[in-house]
Amino acid sequence: MSGLYSSIYTSLCQLKAAVRGDRQFSIYKTLAKEQFLSPEKLEQIRIKRFQKLAFRAIDKSKYYSQRLSDQRQFIEKIESLEQLSQLPLLTRDDLQQNYKNILCPIDNTVYADSSGGSTGKPVNFYHDRDYQMFASGLHLLFMSWIGISYGDRTGVFWGADRDFKESSLREKFDAKVDRIMALNSFNVDEQSLDSFLHRLERFNPTYIYGYASSLALAAERINQLKLTGIRPIAVRSSAEMLYDSQRAVIEQAFGTKVYNFYGSREVNNLAAECSAHEGMHVMASGRIIEIVDDRGQPLPAGVQGNLAVTDLTNLSFPFIRYLTGDMGTLQSEPCSCGISYPLLANLAGRSSDIINFNGVHIHGEYFTHLFYSQPLVKQFQVVQEDADLLVIKIVARSEQFDTEPIVKQIVEKVGQGVRIEVKFVERIEPLKSGKFRFTINNYSGQRKAQS
Numbered sequence: 001m002s003g004l005y006s007s008i009y010t011s012l013c014q015l016k017a018a019v020r021g022d023r024q025f026s027i028y029k030t031l032a033k034e035q036f037l038s039p040e041k042l043e044q045i046r047i048k049r050f051q052k053l054a055f056r057a058i059d060k061s062k063y064y065s066q067r068l069s070d071q072r073q074f075i076e077k078i079e080s081l082e083q084l085s086q087l088p089l090l091t092r093d094d095l096q097q098n099y100k101n102i103l104c105p106i107d108n109t110v111y112a113d114s115s116g117g118s119t120g121k122p123v124n125f126y127h128d129r130d131y132q133m134f135a136s137g138l139h140l141l142f143m144s145w146i147g148i149s150y151g152d153r154t155g156v157f158w159g160a161d162r163d164f165k166e167s168s169l170r171e172k173f174d175a176k177v178d179r180i181m182a183l184n185s186f187n188v189d190e191q192s193l194d195s196f197l198h199r200l201e202r203f204n205p206t207y208i209y210g211y212a213s214s215l216a217l218a219a220e221r222i223n224q225l226k227l228t229g230i231r232p233i234a235v236r237s238s239a240e241m242l243y244d245s246q247r248a249v250i251e252q253a254f255g256t257k258v259y260n261f262y263g264s265r266e267v268n269n270l271a272a273e274c275s276a277h278e279g280m281h282v283m284a285s286g287r288i289i290e291i292v293d294d295r296g297q298p299l300p301a302g303v304q305g306n307l308a309v310t311d312l313t314n315l316s317f318p319f320i321r322y323l324t325g326d327m328g329t330l331q332s333e334p335c336s337c338g339i340s341y342p343l344l345a346n347l348a349g350r351s352s353d354i355i356n357f358n359g360v361h362i363h364g365e366y367f368t369h370l371f372y373s374q375p376l377v378k379q380f381q382v383v384q385e386d387a388d389l390l391v392i393k394i395v396a397r398s399e400q401f402d403t404e405p406i407v408k409q410i411v412e413k414v415g416q417g418v419r420i421e422v423k424f425v426e427r428i429e430p431l432k433s434g435k436f437r438f439t440i441n442n443y444s445g446q447r448k449a450q451s
């Protein structure tokens with residue numbers, strides 16, 4: 001978009017937002033300043049936001065009034081966010097059992113939502129208007145990091161997401177006005193994908209985003225077709241783990257950098273890469289991320305552990321020290337880009353994604369590397385079904401695909417005692433949320449349920 005048109009367009013969008021009472025642009029302006037404050041000043045702001053959230057939770061939420069009422073004085077005196085480690089964590093089980101008592105709406109703008117999870121029961125929760133506006137503000141901030149302006153032509157490769165199926169007329173209108181071309185790209189047949197890619201080439205998007213697996217699938221096809229006309233400034237990968245092998249294929253197809261973006265349905269906009277690509281900046285103005293071990297004890301920078309997330313913006317449904325189920329590391333070194341939001345690294349996805357035989361953990365990356373070098377494999381999924389059983393589902397481009405060399409390699413990795421079953425299938429369905437997982441450990445779920 002030309003500079004003049006872009007600035008006129010942005011002004012119009014800001015006007016539209018102001019008329020609707022939306023505050024994302026004003027929030028963005030505040031965040032754009034906060035990101036460059038010194039870490040000490042930023043921490044003071046976050047402590048104040050945390051106290052506001054916690055006091056409201058104690059006063060208005062039945063669940064937290066029981067859980068945190070004897071911590072009021074402690075919270076009043078907090079001088080460092082490290083002290084949060086003395087407060088109780090919120091587990092997925094806690095959320096499942098208590099969500100009605102957690103809710104404390106500030107007004108009538110709360111929206112119910114739920115998250116499927118991989119094996120367990122879904123969790124229910126609520127978001128309010130402030131949460132949504134703050135999330136949009138954080139997203140505008142991220143766009144400023146990667147050189148994208150509001151209203152730039154956007155191409156979307158999404159999973160089979162319910163958000164797309166149920167988009168309202170107003171959302172469809174907004175998509176048109178906001179110049180978005182989207183494809184629900186999972187399980188789409190090759191002909192539809194090709195036709196979308198050719199239309200996208202003519203549309204010439206400045207910005208592309210999508211699920212990691214959907215982007216990678218499209219990217220593989222672009223490389224096969226040798227399409228060189230889709231040249232966005234930046235590509236955002238979100239919703240799923242982004243493996244190095246996927247990053248490489250996506251960057252090749254679009255001729256630009258991929259920016260990894262981390263969020264969850266419960267709390268979106270948690271962390272994102274900037275142009276320095278030294279890790280993912282925790283969106284610190286609105287979120288706190290701590291790393292804890294399995295007993296809930298804080299872990300030092302550089303040590304991998306469980307993510308505990310606090311959302312400073314959703315006062316109607318406080319998430320305080322919520323264990324997302326994902327694992328990662330916090331870095332002690334600041335990013336060279338000058339933004340003082342701390343860096344999250346080694347995001348490793350859910351522990352239930354990791355294949356484990358006799359204590360040997362095999363990360364999903366191992367399998368993506370193995371299968372991405374196979375041109376005859378269209379899709380695959382590796383599922384650990386038992387202590388000694390690994391099922392490999394493959395959607396092959398040709399019946400001539402010989403699995404023996406791959407199985408041999410996997411046997412070397414997992415050990416001789418493991419049975420490996422290969423199943424050729426027509427398609428592999430994503431999860432209900434639309435996310436796709438390359439590796440699933442059903443056995444670890446059973447083991448947890450039994451214990």
Ligand SMILES: [Zn+2]
Pocket residue numbers: 274275276277278281335336337338339
């Ligand atoms: Zn940075």
